[in-house]
Amino acid sequence: MSDLFLQILLLSDSTLRLATPLVLAALAGLFSERSGVVNIALEGKMLGGAFAAAAAAQMTGSALAGLFAAIGFAVFLALVHGFASITNRGDQVVSGMALNIMVAGLGPTLADAWFGQAGRIPVEAEGARFRPITLPFAEEIREVPVIGPIYAELVSGHNILVYLAFLAVPLVAWVLYRSRFGLRLRAVGESPEAVDTAGISVAGMRYRALVVAGVLTGIAGAYLAIAQNASFLRDMTAGKGYLALAALIFGKWRPVPALLACLLFAFADAVQARLQGVEVPLVGTIPTEAIQAIPYLLTILLLAGFVGRAVAPKAIGQPYVKER
Amino acid sequence: MPKIASVLFAGALLFAGAAQAQEFKPAIIFDMGGKFDKSFNEAAYNGAEKFKKETGISYLEFEVTNEAQRDQALRRMARKGADVVVAVGFAFATPLEAVAAEYPDTKFVIIDSVVDKPNIQSVVFKEHEGSFLVGMAAALASKTGKMGFIGGMDIPLIRNFAYGYEQGIEYVNPDAELFVNMTGNTPAAWNDPAKGAELAISQFDRGADVVYAAAGGTGLGVLQAAADRDKLAIGVDSNQNCIQPGHVLTSMLKRVDVAVYKAFKSALDGTWQPGTQALGLKEQGVDYAMDECNKDLLTPDMVAKLEEARAAIVEGRLVVEDYYSTMKQ
Numbered sequence: 001m002s003d004l005f006l007q008i009l010l011l012s013d014s015t016l017r018l019a020t021p022l023v024l025a026a027l028a029g030l031f032s033e034r035s036g037v038v039n040i041a042l043e044g045k046m047l048g049g050a051f052a053a054a055a056a057a058q059m060t061g062s063a064l065a066g067l068f069a070a071i072g073f074a075v076f077l078a079l080v081h082g083f084a085s086i087t088n089r090g091d092q093v094v095s096g097m098a099l100n101i102m103v104a105g106l107g108p109t110l111a112d113a114w115f116g117q118a119g120r121i122p123v124e125a126e127g128a129r130f131r132p133i134t135l136p137f138a139e140e141i142r143e144v145p146v147i148g149p150i151y152a153e154l155v156s157g158h159n160i161l162v163y164l165a166f167l168a169v170p171l172v173a174w175v176l177y178r179s180r181f182g183l184r185l186r187a188v189g190e191s192p193e194a195v196d197t198a199g200i201s202v203a204g205m206r207y208r209a210l211v212v213a214g215v216l217t218g219i220a221g222a223y224l225a226i227a228q229n230a231s232f233l234r235d236m237t238a239g240k241g242y243l244a245l246a247a248l249i250f251g252k253w254r255p256v257p258a259l260l261a262c263l264l265f266a267f268a269d270a271v272q273a274r275l276q277g278v279e280v281p282l283v284g285t286i287p288t289e290a291i292q293a294i295p296y297l298l299t300i301l302l303l304a305g306f307v308g309r310a311v312a313p314k315a316i317g318q319p320y321v322k323e324r
Numbered sequence: 325m326p327k328i329a330s331v332l333f334a335g336a337l338l339f340a341g342a343a344q345a346q347e348f349k350p351a352i353i354f355d356m357g358g359k360f361d362k363s364f365n366e367a368a369y370n371g372a373e374k375f376k377k378e379t380g381i382s383y384l385e386f387e388v389t390n391e392a393q394r395d396q397a398l399r400r401m402a403r404k405g406a407d408v409v410v411a412v413g414f415a416f417a418t419p420l421e422a423v424a425a426e427y428p429d430t431k432f433v434i435i436d437s438v439v440d441k442p443n444i445q446s447v448v449f450k451e452h453e454g455s456f457l458v459g460m461a462a463a464l465a466s467k468t469g470k471m472g473f474i475g476g477m478d479i480p481l482i483r484n485f486a487y488g489y490e491q492g493i494e495y496v497n498p499d500a501e502l503f504v505n506m507t508g509n510t511p512a513a514w515n516d517p518a519k520g521a522e523l524a525i526s527q528f529d530r531g532a533d534v535v536y537a538a539a540g541g542t543g544l545g546v547l548q549a550a551a552d553r554d555k556l557a558i559g560v561d562s563n564q565n566c567i568q569p570g571h572v573l574t575s576m577l578k579r580v581d582v583a584v585y586k587a588f589k590s591a592l593d594g595t596w597q598p599g600t601q602a603l604g605l606k607e608q609g610v611d612y613a614m615d616e617c618n619k620d621l622l623t624p625d626m627v628a629k630l631e632e633a634r635a636a637i638v639e640g641r642l643v644v645e646d647y648y649s650t651m652k653q
Contacts, residue, residue, distance in 0.1 A: 010526075010529045014522060014525065014526065017522070018522065117360050119358060119360065120360060120362075224518065228518055228521070229517050229518055229521060229545060229548060230548050231517065231544065231548075233515065233517060233541065233544075234358065234515070235515065236517070236518070238512065238516055238518070238519075269522075270522070270526075273505065273519070273522050273523050273526050274526045276504070276505045276506065288478050288506050288509075289478075289509060292508060292509055
């Protein structure tokens with residue numbers, strides 16, 4: 001019993017670690033898509049963030065400097081995306097995809113030029129990474145039944161960015177549904193003409209949404225490069241941006257359901273890592289291939305059976321033209 | 325007039341001949357993961373660099389970044405007139421079979437796979453023998469009696485590493501427990517350090533204290549996880565001991581560098597031969613790494629035991645089975 005309990009805790013722990021970049025990226029996607037800008041560029045912005053974080057952290061030896069560099073670079077990429085798709089009314093998907101491809105090449109190329117390890121930036125400097133934080137009293141209450149281990153194993157012992165990602169969810173929900181900015185944001189994504197008529201700049205709102213998305217993808221990138229791992233590598237986001245986008249659609253463009261979708265994807269990934277080669281009662285050892293298919297099977301099953309119709313913001317994908 | 329023409333012609337021929345001798349063009353094609361993966365590809369790169377330094381002859385190179393490029397890269401090198409083309413990695417086997425038939429005058433070398441063609445040299449390593457030794461080291465260093473293995477892409481080659489490792493562990497400690505994880509089923513599994521770290525953590529959580537990574541770039545995540553959690557990891561292909569000093573017990577060296585160097589060199593000397601070469605402990609094709617970074621981890625006592633086993637394997641007194649012999653034909 002206690003062993004099973006511990007296994008479940010460790011599995012949940014792993015889920016949180018794997019979900020963090022997805023949650024941040026999904027929230028980033030939420031802001032930009034709710035404002036009417038399709039953000040397929042999450043992948044590239046996150047990768048750009050990871051690159052900037054690793055480079056800055058390694059050069060300065062400061063994790064915070066890495067985080068700010070990541071945010072700065074991701075925001076810059078977001079502004080480029082905005083310039084192409086908002087100011088010049090280019091296709092949002094095409095410009096986003098172009099960003100992804102550009103960053104995928106630019107990162108390793110610059111990394112090679114600066115660090116001479118052909119596309120890899122090792123983060124070795126002391127203090128250049130976000131280390132796990134042990135929350136107060138974690139050791140003291142470890143012995144308390146049930147609550148103790150949950151607190152000590154699951155809640156405590158993550159790095160600051162994990163906590164930040166999960167705290168961001170209620171914050172984003174509040175901003176989206178309770179603040180004036182949120183109301184306008186949602187309106188811009190549904191009916192930009194109405195917002196324009198009310199005297200609010202559609203382009204301004206969309207730029208602001210993209211900047212917020214840039215900040216969040218920057219944090220996600222920093223997490224990948226200087227918290228979860230200790231290096232920048234070519235294509236290290238490995239499709240997480242697209243997965244986050246899927247989670248966003250899955251969660252019908254709402255923060256809490258999107259969070260749950262991210263947790264589900266991460267959980268499937270965590271299970272997949274732990275089920276390999278383990279004897280499952282009644283079934284025996286499951287072949288590796290079958291286990292590795294779990295996340296995808298789960299996604300298809302849930303999309304087909306449980307989600308129902310996902311209705312996108314009405315004005316999504318359409319550049320706003322003030323006058324015809 | 326015809327005389328002059330023929331002299332000119334002869335001169336041109338001579339010149340062409342001289343140019344050809346000068347322009348020995350070796351080529352190398354790296355697998356996904358890239359030439360600075362600190363592992364398999366980097367070992368190949370080191371071999372090519374050694375050749376360049378010694379002979380002053382530069383080489384053509386290409387890093388494959390997706391599946392479709394394998395065939396293109398082989399063809400391009402052959403068309404550019406490369407004398408010998410080294411394809412680094414088993415995944416080149418299928419495209420190479422087709423390309424080698426189209427360019428019968430080009431010498432091809434494939435590493436980690438066997439392709440039977442008159443213009444192909446196949447170099448394979450007895451990974452199971454080297455893995456046996458690091459398995460022994462793992463079992464000797466482990467305090468919990470539990471060890472882990474993390475493979476890259478799930479293919480027989482990687483299973484062969486795991487199988488040798490398992491036998492080495494059992495040789496020292498028959499009661500030991502081994503966890504085996506594979507990263508994935510696609511070539512992306514060679515370059516996913518986050519996944520590697522997560523798999524390593526899952527094994528540490530289950531009690532393992534030494535984890536062997538045979539996973540290319542993914543292994544860097546395993547090494548990182550071991551350092552973060554104060555456990556031990558074992559590197560692979562290149563010497564990875566100093567990537568996380570104090571946390572890398574040893575590295576299973578696969579002398580891909582020697583294989584690449586020899587391929588270039590023999591093609592230059594004219595001693596190149598097609599056929600299959602299997603390099604094991606006896607041929608010094610595999611080994612374990614000892615250096616400054618792991619001298620405190622691998623004690624003289626442990627080294628003595630490893631050397632004893634090495635001698636036994638080389639003399640044939642101790643036989644390490646390979647994974648292929650256990651596969652259904």
